[in-house]
Amino acid sequence: MKSFLTVLLMGSALFSSAAWAEPDYKALALSVAEGQVIPGYQRFTDAAAALGRQAEGFCAAPDAEKLEPLRQGYHGVMDAWQGVQHVSFGPVEAFSRGQRVQFWPDKKNASDRQMGQLLKSRNDSILEGGRFTFASVAVQGLPALEYLLFGEQAERLLDGEDSAFRCRLVSAIAHNLTGIGQELSEDWTKPGGFRDGIATAGEPSSPYASAAEAASQMFNALHTQVEALADVKLAYPMGDSPEQARTIRLESWRSARSARNLAVNIEALNAFYAGGGGQGFSRALVAEGRADLDERLRAALERALAKTRALEGPMETVMATPEGWTQLDAIRADLKEASTLLGAEIAPALNIRIGFNALDGD
Amino acid sequence: MHSMVIDRRRFLVLAAAAGLPLKGAHAAEGPVFLSARSDAAGQHVFAAFDHQGAKVFEIDLPGRGHGIALSPDKSIAVMMARRPGSFAVAAHLPSGRELGWLTAPPDRHFHGHAAFSGDGRLLFTSENDFENDGRGVIGIWDSATWRRVGEIPSYGIEPHDIRMRPDGRTLVVANGGIRTHPGYGRAKLNIEDMDSSLVHLDSRTGALLGQWRLDESLRLLSMRHLALFGQDGVALACQHQGGEDEAVPLVGFQHGSGALALVDQPADWAGQTANYAGSICVDRSGRLAAASCPRGNRVGFWDTASKRFLGSVKIPDGCGVAAGAGAGEIVMSSGLGGAWTWSESGETAELPGRYLRSGRWDNHLLALL
Structure with missing residues (x-):
């Protein structure tokens, strides 16, 4: 019996050495959240806000020379979103935020169809107040923005009878993305937010049991x-x-x-x-x-x-x-x-x- | 049974290699199964497949689906969004034609399950009134227009699974007891005052007919999924919100207005399953209940009469469970792809077909028998 115990104790000493210790999951998860996710959402918010300001400048006086910088602004937002696209859990799951930012893959081409309809109807009312948030996910995010800035009819942002409407739509999408980015950043970082939920995993208030x-x-x-x-x-x-x-x-x-x-x-x-x-x-x-x-x-x-x-x-x-x-x-x-x-x-x-x-x- | 399946698969492989047309090989006699599925392209669908593993139909969904409600005449199936979701789609059977979409009101969200009234004219959905402390409600929808026509209370927090008894009028509801708010994703906001209950209510008047809670020592056990059997039997599956190392029973039965009793399981079951059951069903004979435990990669079987544990099979990430065509037969699906039939005689055989292997099968499976 004694020798058995000794063996067990030796065994446990071995187990507690580096090779067998459980990873420190809390430190790990927090480092991923703080090192990649939270800064990633902040970059996305900043890029979307910058695009919003650019869009306002562009729309005040549409000008061919400003179209390319506006497209670069889109690239900035898309780069930032691609940097957090893998984050499929947490606040991005609520209120269809992820899909509202980027409805993709869009196998049935809903974006093109709905953008075509929207541009044809020039339905201003969906842009009013907070209503855009509740518009179809296919028209309020990055694919819709890409359609407007890079599609066949992108030049119509400059002149054309619907240029003002197209411009308002670009602005609305940029502001919508900024709003979603702010919500994501805030829901992760506020006291009692998702980051704290990871830090307090196992406590009743946390979404995580461990x-x-x-x-x-x-x-x-x-x-x-x-x-x-x-x-x-x-x-x-x-x-x-x-x-x-x-x-x-x-x-x-x-x-x-x-x-x-x-x-x-x-x-x-x-x-x-x-x-x-x-x-x-x-x-x-x-x-x-x-x-x-x-x-x-x-x-x-x-x-x-x-x-x-x-x-x-x-x-x-x-x-x-x-x-x-x-x-x-x-x-x-x-x-x-x-x-x-x-x-x-x-x-x-x-x-x-x-x-x-x-x-x-x- | 097992060798027959292998023979069939071998035949299909040979036929494909020989360039023979396979059309007709999937003549769908036998049950059709319904489930939510996510495919390699990240698309979530409401899927139907036959017992030979062939796709019958798919409907694209805007997010992950969850539970399925079947109309009494089996002509309509409604796929509910996974909680906290706001969509549901009604499909004609067996064509898969879309009949209509349901959208949750802005101050409600769906909790993943629904049930039809006995005459098929109304659909009842489990919902969260999230601005009022997560008060549970049962939404009432007209199945001719798919418009919401009213609601009744669920007498608890977080109604999850919901079933209509054979009388066509009494709803059985599992109030999971965990408060959530869409602003916090799926975070559980009230584990300290969790209150799970099983409820019987009159769907026509909204009156509470009976309510059962577990012992105080099992306060952290959330009753979430249901299966009805026989004239008055209810089988339920639970998830424990406490430690994974505490051994708590995960399956219970309740008859008529009688007491609710949790049943025996092997001593190491809790540890093997992380105290988490994801779905439950009862076979066609009503004698056998199957509860899936995806965190332990196992499906366990119980005798509904003696309440005895009969055994288990290993299914990786297995969660969907449904009655098979024969008595004592259960069909199980996996989140990593694939589906299997288990029969009381102890045999497990994989359903054939690339379609089953190529997708992630979500939480619940329903058989059209």
């Missing part, structure tokens, strides 16, 4: 986004061959920035994975003695990013060429590898729960 649950939700957001980049942003528009490639299935085909979206996404996932001050998933994995997995994941993401940056032209043009298609397929394969690593090896190593229904809470 810090491990918060970390799991973040991990699942990471895993889901890696999968979505491979399946939705690449495989879906690519089809099975260059002949099957469909440009309009790309996320931002009108503004020809789908590759830029992908690069921003991968950079954001890297930052999310690393967490603020390097206290995120990467460090936890190394602390679990699995630096090998950490290296393999970072290498796969790094390869995907380098290949995305090396594309010779926008995805919208290269995808239908045999060479370009093959390059995109290689990026897809790297992302698939990262996704498999996350699901099959890294999640168990961090003792993190993955699954669709397991995390549901219903």
Whole structure:
């Protein structure tokens, strides 16, 4: 018996050494929130507010020279949103905020159809007061803005009988995005907000029963986004061959920035994975003695990013060429590898729960 | 059974390899199943598939779906949004034609479940009156116009699952007891004063007919999902809001106006399942209840008469459970893709077809028998 106990105690001493300690999920989740999510939402809010000011200036006196800077303003907002697109949990889930910012994928082309109808009707009343917030998600976010700024009829912002209405719509969308950004930032950072909910995981006021649950939700957001980049942003528009490639299935085909979206996404996932001050998933994995997995994941993401940056032209043009298609397929394969690593090896190593229904809470 | 399925799959593979037309291979005799699904493109749909795994129809949804209500004549199914949601869609069966959309009033949101009145003319939806401390209400909708025509109280907080008894008039409601507000996403705002209850109410008058609460020691157990069986049986599945290491029962039964009793489970069940059951169903004979526990990747089975635990099967992220075509048969779906049939004789066989494997099957499954 005594020797058994000794063995047990020795065992527990071993278990408490670095290789077997449970990750500090609270520190991990907070570092991800504070290092990536909260600053990301702030950048989005700032970019949308800047676009709003620009739109007002533009609309006061529409001018061809100001159209390009306005388009750059859109790129700024889109860059910022792509940096937090993977955050599928928390305040973004409430009031359809995520969909209102970017209704996508839009398989049935609701955005185009509804934008066409709206422009035809010039229904001013939906822009009044707070009503725009309740308009169709297909007309109040980034795809609608892209339609106005980069669509076939973008020049009609300058002159044309409906230029004033188009301008008001650009402004309304920019203000709407700013408002949503402010709500997101505030709901994360206010006292008792979502950040505090993570900090107090396990207490009754927290949405999380444990810090491990918060970390799991973040991990699942990471895993889901890696999968979505491979399946939705690449495989879906690519089809099975260059002949099957469909440009309009790309996320931002009108503004020809789908590759830029992908690069921003991968950079954001890297930052999310690393967490603020390097206290995120990467460090936890190394602390679990699995630096090998950490290296393999970072290498796969790094390869995907380098290949995305090396594309010779926008995805919208290269995808239908045999060479370009093959390059995109290689990026897809790297992302698939990262996704498999996350699901099959890294999640168990961090003792993190993955699954669709397991995390549901219903 | 098992080998037959494999043979069929092998046939399909061979047929595909030989370039044979597969049309007709999916002649849908046997039950059709309804569930919310999310596909690889991030699209959420209301999906129907047959017992051979072939897609019957899909309706695009603006967000994740949850529970499904079936009209008494089985000609209409309504897919509710996952909470806190504001949409629901009614579909004609078996065509999948959209009959209408329901939109929650601005000061209410749906809690994911609904039930039809006995004559099929009204639909009752579980809802949250979130500006009034999360008072639970049951919305009443006209199934001819899909307009909201009234509401009655649920006599609790957070009504979740809701079922119509065979009398066509008495509603059984599981008040989960957890207050949420859309401004805080899905955050639970009142664990300290959680109040879960099972309620029977008269859907015509709104009168409370009976209410059951669990012992004080089980105050943190949230009763959330229901299945009705026989003339007056209610099976319920719970989720524990306390520690995952406390062993609490997750399944209970209640008959007529009798007492509510939670039932036995193996000693390690709580630990294996993280004290979380996601869905419950009763087989066609009414003798067998199945409760899914996706956090433990298990579905457990109970005898509804003896209340004994019969055993479990491992289904990764398995949550949807529905009665199969035969007595003692249960069909289960997974959030990681795939669906399986389990029969009392102890066999588990995967339903064939790429469609089932290629999507994430959400919380609930309903069989059209």
